[in-house]
Amino acid sequence: MQFEPADDLKAFADLPISNNTKRGLKKAFFVDMTDIQAKSLPVSLKGKDVLGAARTGSGKTLAFLIPVLEILYRRKWGPQDGLGALIISPTRELAVQIFDVLRSIGGYHSFSAGLVIGGKNVKDERDRLSKMNILVATPGRLLQHMDQTIGFECDNLQVLVLDEADRILDMGFKRTLSALLSHLPKSRQTLLFSATQTESVADLARLSLKDPVYVGVKEAHNEGATPKGLEQHYVVCELDKKLDILWSFIKSHLQNKTLVFMSSCKQVRFVFETFCKMHPGIPLLHLHGKQKQMTRLSTFQRFTSMKHAVLFATDIAARGLDFPSVDWVLQVDAPEDAETYIHRVGRTARYESSGKGLLLLLPSEEEGMKEALEKKNIDIQKIKIKASKTQSVENQLQNLAFQDPEIKYLGQRAFVSYVRSVYLQKDKSVFKVDQLPVERFAQALGLPGMPKIKFLSKELAKKKKNAMRQGAAPTQEASEVQKANRSAEADDSDEESLSEHSSSEEEETAAQGESRTTAESPAQAKATRVRTKYDRMFERKNQSILSEHYNKLVDHSADGAASDSDDDFITLKRADHDLPGDATLPDSDFVSKRKLKMATSKKALAKNGPRGSKLVFDEDGRAHEVYEMQDAEKVFTGMDEVKEAGRKFAEDERGRLREADVADKAEAKEKKREKKRKRKEREQEAELGDDGAFGPTAAPLAEDDDGYVSPEFDLPSGSDSEDERDHWEPPSKRAKVSSAKSRAPAADNSLQDEEELALQLLRSRR
Template sequence: MAQAGPSNLSKQKRSAKGKKHEVRSSKVKKVSELQTIEAVEQAAMQFEASTDLKAFADLPISNNTKRGLKKAFFVDMTDIQAKSLPVSLKGKDVLGAARTGSGKTLAFLIPVLEILYRRKWGPQDGLGALIISPTRELAVQIFDVLRSIGGYHSFSAGLVIGGKNLKDERERLSRMNILVATPGRLLQHMDQTIGFECDNLQMLVLDEADRILDMGFQRTLSALLSHLPKSRQTLLFSATQTESVADLARLSLKDPVYVGVKEADYESATPKSLEQHYVVCELDKKLDIVWSFIKSHLQSKTLVFMSSCKQVRFVFETFCKMHPGIPLLHLHGKQKQMTRLAMFQRFTSMKHAVLFATDIAARGLDFPSVDWVLQVDAPEDADTYIHRVGRTARYESAGKSLMLLLPSEEEGMKQALEKKNIIVQKIKIKASKTQSIENQLQNLAFQEPEIKYLGQRAFVSYVRSIYLHKDKSIFKVDQLPVERFAQSLGLPGMPKIKFLTKELAKKKKNAMRQGADAAQTNTETRGDRRGAEAVESDDESMSEHSSSEEEEATAQTKSAQAPDGADLANRVRTKYDRMFERKNQNILSEHYNKLVDHSADGDAPESDDEFITLKRADHDLPGDAALSESDFVSKRKLKMANSKKALGKYGPKGNKLVFDDEGRPHEVYEMQDADKVFRGVDEAMEEGRRFVEGERGKLKEADVVDKAEAKEKKREKKRKRKEREHEGAGLEDDDAYGPAIVPLPEDDGYVSPEFDLSSGPESDEEREQWQPPTKRAKVSAGKSRGPATDDLLQDEEELALQLLRSRR
């Protein structure tokens, strides 16, 4: 057996020492890493916040997070960060509240990274932190910040929002440690994605919780919380603290620590560096002001808020065709996800641009260097106003805002803002500096039907938004100049507003009912008084008094139901009107009196079994045969019986008829005359037979033509063959040494398989006398042709030999 040399032994020893050294170094690394993690955790638990805390480097956080913050140029903390981070790093639940633009994103992202780092979270541990955001754009922004500061950690992070491929998200979901998601798509994955589990969840973050609840995700959040483990840390951040947010905090937080920048610390809920103004203008002048504002601020970055998606699209499309001289963008919830992200990123990177947006861009989005926030439509409430103007004057930068209010909205909005300690100054815009664009919009609507259609939808959506707003002290739909507003959009006429028409009809009907109820009460009171007076009078005086009182009550009822001398013909008459205006109320009173037995009113004892005894009397009503259904049923009931609802419920009363070309009525499913039906069938069959006969005649004629052509070709072929034979026979008279020239056949090669016979008679007489040759005749003919063929071959061989000899 061969022994290893000294060089090989030394190499093996060195490799063994290297492996041992690597093992030792890895062990030392792990030990040092564990010691570092323990040191960071102890420092976080023992850390006490001081008033001088300003820099992120002073926090008890890991070096990986510090390096990420430094790389992303985050050095100093804001107030909400300085107050919330020392608490959240200890693992406590936090209820954070601060105005928009105060840096709440880092206030929950740093604890997410640190808690997972201190608990040695790895890929095999699954989902560790869940961050829920109300909108897709805000979720994308949070994810970008997470990637920028968490680059030195080894966690995997994912983004789950609506509008993307669900299948791709399912494949990656099980490998995520940190997940940023919107509520709807997250609940969809929890219900449908196999293998997506949140049993080991360590942290839950709810960003912009008030907006999540305002968007109608309250039930979704409740369902999400039921899927999550209770042993978790929860961070809830919101710009405004409402009752719904407090209810959510009670459900999701355990012994939370309230951390926030209270309004008492500031003069207003908005930054000091924000200049706030508002203008009172008519509804039909809004677009003129917006256009003039854009033309006078071409070197600014402006964010324009409107109340509906259809308004945003209409203004964007029309202004783009009018070319204001500055890039225009639009952002709303009806766009596809990729379009929304592209608009968000483009506006973020631009220096001068105008973005038309709905309130989807009012929460949490950080657009850098926004100079103006223009609110074309009034915000829903003071909180929405705070979030809108919060897109500018973020952190320590300055900004300006301008709000356009209708005369009917001014007082209510001022009161709502004063409750939040927000002071907005009123300014006026010179009419000479405002350019009217009504004619341009009319031309666009006339030339392009799509612009007209967008204008109609924008008109209806704006009126609907005013109608649906809760605060009726601000938004008064009945005071809107809708006709002038439609003209200002370039529309030829005011579109129909179905929901507004129904609401006005409903209010009118309720007012009529209230007036009718009041009239009925007055009439009943007078009837009681009239009955008391009639007791002391005889029958004659009672009847006269009753008739006079009835006429008086009828007149007073009409006056009560038609105030200010209104025309009764133009009013909607209710059943109460018909009841109190009826003058023949005692027509059947005698008939009903005969049915009642009045003998029980005397000395007869009362019976418990028979409270009222009916007595059949012999009587005949006059004109009994002439009475019809309409005499006993009111016109209103007849109309209701013929309504669509009644017909759909009980079926039609009569049969539907259809009319033929001659005007004769027929039932819809009437049986047809058998003779007519089958007679038409016979005619069709006869027509088919005629067609077949005609086609058969055409085929026969074509057959004759084809046979004639085949016969002609056969004759031509035979003639050419004979010519060749004659030329071959005359070859013997030619020079013996000359070349034999045989003409090429001119036959096109066509052979009819049906008509090209080998032999046969040419004329009709020959065809009659001709008989096919017998087999014996064919054999004898072949024998007779044999020697001639052999002689021809010999002659050709001799000619060939002579030619060869002559050439030698």
């Protein structure tokens, strides 16, 4: 019996899904369905292809994750069956978010799920790829595994999900997606979801879907593509006032969670670095595509968990990401189209919550952008910002650029990237690069001069050429940009270019007057000016490295003479300065930054640099050199008194030593006498002994003495003092003779006794 859904489905429990999925939804606190879920789930659970479109933040993630789990569960998918479901996401952050939701609701299923995104080790993914039943991936890394990983097959794929399909195509993945579809089997179910429906999405649907059921397309178009709880406003301001408004907005919303969108990565980094140094009083984060994968994920998680923070981001954060409790979405740069606007403001007012959005538009962008938003049935109100509550940050940015060359370099890159983004936009009714006040914008970024922009110069040259052909003068904006570009050719990144700007403008005005009178083309004017290798070298980007050194090398005093003569070359002179480490560098007119750094390194200074001096400190804490010359008057004053005191001290010491010497000699003499007396007593006792013993051992032994003498340490008895041991003398010659005489009769007596004993034994035997 086929399931026919009722019209009043509201809860997930009303759907014919497994208990494992219901338990996972309940554990993740998903109870009631949203509109897109209630309309798409009954269709997708039947196994039909779905083309879904709904407002951002309406719950499209669950609309395709529940069918993925249920289809594999019904078909009893196991580890040996291989890949069963494939979910493709445009960005890494969105893929991580989808994977987290899948883990939260699929915890009671036995399927294995994997995440394959760029920025991670390919080998680690390759080893586990063949064991996955559900795979969440980005297009580029997935195609890499399909082409290179052995054993990774999609022949049994059951479900294919394309999330944010329009963004996948806009990011340049059209050919990649076509290659992926060629690897996949045709007998599959395809679910395609997007917040906006474009012609490219329709073309993709025709290629990848079979008899799809359109869900939510008409409803989304009639009701409007933005959430109901979203308040939308826009402000018209000049380009050089955008950062002032952004800073003032952040300072007045310190207790809110704000998401700020900009058009390029370099702008995001410049604003983040400068605002961090200015300390607004709220945590600042930044997210863009040039960051490493781990940095992007950590930033995404930090902003998700914070209550009050500001995140500067590019459109990488505009699609599908669910940041909870975002209060404001501030679009500093205009979106490229209405679809991008819808996705940007969709980061707030998600589900049932409310939010606010603010869009900053230039006067040249207001009419075209408002018309594009009206076509999408987006109601946006115009407001004004009080100038009295706006704080200027131009001076602070100038100080930062002057103190830190890296900030200055980031500002130059941010300037060029913004102008390039406007130049490359397709909708020329909104983005008009020739009407940008680029010179004032460069000053607002804290730059001393406007960097040269090649593509802008070409466009202005074409416009000027067409104007001269029609007999009309070039526009004021074109002449302003061209003057700034030519004045920046000399040194567009040095602070001195500001002082030289006035003279270069006068020369440019004179040159324009000549061009009008002689009707000379720009190509001919460029041909008459000789460009040297130094011109080409210092026209490169990032000229702040050698700009100061270059100005010292160039002989500006010869400019007047050079202009009168036919030779218009730059004349160089030897600079009147000494570079650090000149003693160790070769004698040349130009020293590279690398050699200069090597010459001032620790190793070079230790080898060829000046030697250090050792200091010692006196009792008062004053530093002195080890061998310091002293004042003669201080040294020799009072020398007689010192000598007399020294002589008296020496006399006293000599007298004390004489007395000590007499006492020591008397004590030694007494010890010697006592030792001699004891020796005589021992000799007398040895002579009187009659027990056959000889030598000094004839003396009677103590009761506790066993008579053992160590063979290694044959020392005097313990009764002798230490001094007696030290002054021990060998026995005299007379003592030796007496000892020998005492040993002789003892030997004869013992021999006679033995003979008598032997005779008695013989007699007894007879």
